[in-house]
Ligand SMILES: Nc1nc2c(ncn2[C@@H]2O[C@H](COP(=O)(O)OP(=O)(O)OP(=O)(O)O)[C@@H](O)[C@H]2O)c(=O)[nH]1
């Protein structure tokens with residue numbers, strides 16, 4: 163496990179933000195050996211923190227062999243270069259840390275390429291203006307700079323790898339489009355789980371899978387850790403004669419690196435095609451309203467603004483709020499409670515499936531085009547062919563009852 167020091171330097175330091183940063187460090191499998199804090203009256207252009215604090219950290223680093231120094235905030239390429247030159251150690255900022263979590267843990271080919279592409283673009287921006295050497299080594303141990311020649315080689319390597327990862331991602335995008343079209347043709351409605359990281363999205367997906375008696379292999383990974391989910395999973399949920407698709411994806415966090423939003427755009431964009439978004443909120447978290455703001459800002463950045471959305475306030479078992487309960491478009495639940503999952507299913511049903519009535523129809527053979535139309539409009543539960551026509555048992559949307567009245571028997 164890598165040993166690191168963390169630096170919290172800002173004009174105001176909130177304990178909750180600090181705690182979240184420590185959880186990000188833990189999610190990256192790093193151990194915090196020492197913390198430095200400085201409330202800044204002003205940001206120092208060259209080093210972010212003040213001279214005295216830089217010297218204090220320098221002294222500490224000389225006495226302890228650490229792998230990196232992590233900054234709570236984002237830094238400019240110049241600040242990173244200056245600090246690394248002074249301390250002679252890797253310096254990572256908040257965006258580096260988030261990218262590193264993703265780089266270490268993403269599994270699908272698309273996610274790995276998206277991350278690599280984002281990291282390369284970041285490395286490229288660090289090289290711009292760098293005169294001497296790359297000077298920075300990623301925590302995974304690559305890219306040790308060796309001088310001017312090395313810098314030029316690094317520039318070329320990064321540029322060509324950006325081109326090839328972008329090309330591969332375009333190819334994957336095409337495959338995804340084909341899959342998306344096939345899904346659209348299947349006419350199954352799509353529900354997307356979204357929300358802040360660790361809110362309980364994957365737990366809810368598993369509870370819905372359990373409710374629909376899916377096999378355990380279909381379950382997704384859930385864990386009390388930031389960014390437990392880094393890939394998108396799509397599952398079919400069967401509810402008697404009605405079914406829908408459910409997607410679980412990467413959670414959001416405040417100040418998500420813009421390279422990452424850009425890189426994950428196509429993955430997260432899947433949510434644009436949803437018939438319903440379920441925003442999961444960790445109600446037990448004191449500042450959950452701030453997390454909801456981050457979610458809505460991220461949706462805006464992804465241009466997903468106007469889809470129907472059901473707000474699911476999860477983890478009510480950790481609060482005084484009664485559950486399950488519904489207030490407007492806000493559903494209060496605990497993903498660990500069966501009654502809550504039934505209520506969630508009810509709410510999804512109401513939004514996805516128009517009310518239907520069970521009817522028996524007899525469609526004469528000369529009207530077989532009507533049968534074709536019914537296939538797309540209603541759920542056919544039984545078909546028997548008799549002499550006078552096709553006998554059907556159908557869950558017919560109520561607004562079509564009048565149209566098929568003449569064929570009921
Ligand atoms: N007490 C309580 N814990 C819950 C509830 N729902 C989820 N959890 C826990 O919260 C933690 C995070 O759950 P996940 O389902 O992995 O959260 P997620 O939103 O998928 O998180 P990411 O994939 O990291 O974005 C796990 O330890 C769950 O067991 C709940 O209703 N009550």
Ligand SMILES: [Mg+2]
Pocket residue numbers: 363364365383384390391410411
């Ligand atoms: Mg998850």
